[in-house]
Amino acid sequence: MKRILLSVAFLAFSLHAAQDLIDMAKAAGLKPIPASQAELMKVIEQKDNPLTPEKIQLGKKLYFDPRLSKSGIISCNTCHNLGLGGVDGVPTSVGHRWEPNPHHLNSPTVYNSVFNSVQFWDGRSPHLADQAMGPIQAIPEMALSAETAVARIGSIPAYVKEFERSFSGKDPVTFENIGKAIAAFEATLVTPSRYDDFLNGDTRALSKAEQEGLRTFIEKGCAACHNGIGTGGATMEAFAWEGQYEYADIGDFSGNEDGLVRTPTLRNITETAPYFHNGTVWDLHEAVEIMANIQLGMELTQGEIGSIVTFLEALEGRKPEVVYPMLPASTADTPRPQPFYEHQ
Ligand code: HEC
Ligand code: HEC
Incomplete structure (x- = not known):
């Protein structure tokens, strides 16, 4: 009996903690992909x-x-x-x-x-x-x-x-x-994930470790820029507010006229290496470590980096089914391809 009471109490506690985290995420500007088709x-x-x-x-x-x-x-x-x-x-x-x-x-x-x-x-x-x-x-x-x-x-x-x-x-x-x-x-290429299910109220959609990672992500300040439905995509930012991006001189991209770059989405980030505008970083742990350094001026422990990566993995979304389309055939009037020479 005591054990049952204890586990009910524990369940109530973790539901409460999960609900707190959802509120915290929303307060930090994170938004789920709407669950209802009409809202989407x-x-x-x-x-x-x-x-x-x-x-x-x-x-x-x-x-x-x-x-x-x-x-x-x-x-x-x-x-x-x-x-x-x-x-x-x-x-x-x-x-x-x-x-x-x-x-x-x-x-x-x-x-x-x-x-x-x-x-x-x-x-x-x-x-x-x-x-x-x-x-x-x-x-x-x-x-x-x-x-x-x-x-x-x-x-x-x-x-x-x-x-x-x-x-x-x-x-x-x-x-x-x-x-x-x-x-x-x-516009149809949207990928709802377990993270969205969680923010939409399914408190069990993320594991304990993933919830912990989300909390670390917010507490460290990542959501200051990676926010909105896209977990990015909404704000223009300096390349490095607090330091210098080590690979800044690979390529000559310097952002918009104010020297700013658009924050990228973190959805499906495990599938989109290499990272950053010039694609120089292959390892997601390293990308997170660099971000903390150059955007937030902080050193994360390996544990914190791992925890954030665990959360980022949960952003892998359910892809829409894409059936390769049959394309209508060219005709005698269709301008020909010009793979090599201008005069062809
Ligand atoms: C040769 C490779 C290449 C092809 C082909 C290409 N893209 Fe891109 N696409 C890029 C690159 C590189 C960028 C980033 C360029 C920049 O920011 O100046 C980009 C940027 C984009 C973006 C912006 C995404 C964001 O987060 O800002 C969209 C959307 C996009 N492409 C869609 C398309 C569509 C639609 C087509 C076909 C009509 C297409 N691309 C063809 C390489 C390509
Ligand atoms: C001050 C705004 C800001 C903060 C805070 C911030 N980021 Fe970023 N993040 C950016 C911008 C801008 C880029 C693109 C930089 C570039 O490509 O040069 C980026 C890129 C990334 C990328 C690579 C994405 C890709 O597709 O290439 C990852 C991963 C990332 N951030 C994770 C994090 C994590 C984790 C934190 C917290 C430790 C964080 N960011 C904090 C603005 C920010």
């Missing part, structure tokens, strides 16, 4: 770009379609591989004609990018539909002119039909609509 829709909905099933399906095809690159062999999925955490897994991305990113930038994940308040490491793009038009045209990425992109897609009748179903207006195959369709698909 409110968060991911986009200005001037209604999310319809037709548009999402079209955007998915375009996301996987290498014909949106000059060479005809690079798609969004080349550098944001949905089977690899939404990244390419190399320090710096490689694009058209094997060109590395000129600033040695690492590809950020597209999973949960819909929660970012601005896009890119320097925050230069306001939203996903605008962002998507960048890499198609960028020389070190897909290197295709907007005009040729529209000509390629517009030469494929099955695509034209899908644009007509997804957008209103005459001649809906425009470069802007290509961006909007891709953005609509990306």
Whole structure:
């Protein structure tokens, strides 16, 4: 009897402790991905770009379609591989004609990018539909002119039909609509995790050790920047408020005009090494240690680092099922790929 009473008391205590931690996390600005589909829709909905099933399906095809690159062999999925955490897994991305990113930038994940308040490491793009038009045209990425992109897609009748179903207006195959369709698909790439279940009230969704890690994460001050639904993605910060990033001179990226870099998401962080804007750190423990040093001016013990990493592992989310799309065939009118020579 005594033992039962004791264990009931213990359970009540740990439920209470878990509820305290949930309150503490919310007070620190951490927010879960909403559990209800209706609430989630409110968060991911986009200005001037209604999310319809037709548009999402079209955007998915375009996301996987290498014909949106000059060479005809690079798609969004080349550098944001949905089977690899939404990244390419190399320090710096490689694009058209094997060109590395000129600033040695690492590809950020597209999973949960819909929660970012601005896009890119320097925050230069306001939203996903605008962002998507960048890499198609960028020389070190897909290197295709907007005009040729529209000509390629517009030469494929099955695509034209899908644009007509997804957008209103005459001649809906425009470069802007290509961006909007891709953005609509990306908005579906959200990955709720056990961490979200916990913040949504399931006090048993995280183990004791993971809860301890979350507490350490908050108490040490990580949530000052890694907050909101994205656990990042919301604020522009100095590269190092309290020290010097050891690998700062790899690549010449210096942030936005104020020298600031956008805080990245920590969701699925175990799948997106190497870390930081220039992809120089492979080990998550080391990344956490560096962060504590240069952002918070503190040395963490190995125990504290391990505890935070245990929490970060729980941010691995449930991915949406992505079935590789069949892409409509090119026609005689489709501008040809130009893998190597300008005159081809
Ligand atoms: C050659 C590799 C490459 C290709 C191809 C590529 N990207 Fe990227 N992507 C990057 C890199 C590198 C960055 C970071 C660049 C920067 O911040 O200036 C990036 C940034 C992004 C971001 C911003 C994410 C964030 O957290 O800020 C999104 C979203 C994105 N890409 C989506 C796409 C889409 C959609 C396509 C296809 C139309 C695409 N990318 C094609 C490498 C690539
Ligand atoms: C003052 C704001 C701030 C604080 C506090 C902060 N971070 Fe960061 N974090 C950033 C920024 C900005 C970056 C991107 C830096 C870069 O790439 O150069 C980043 C990057 C990271 C990365 C690499 C992410 C990736 O995809 O490459 C990890 C992991 C990380 N932070 C974990 C932590 C942990 C754990 C703490 C607490 C010990 C913490 N951060 C504290 C702002 C902060």
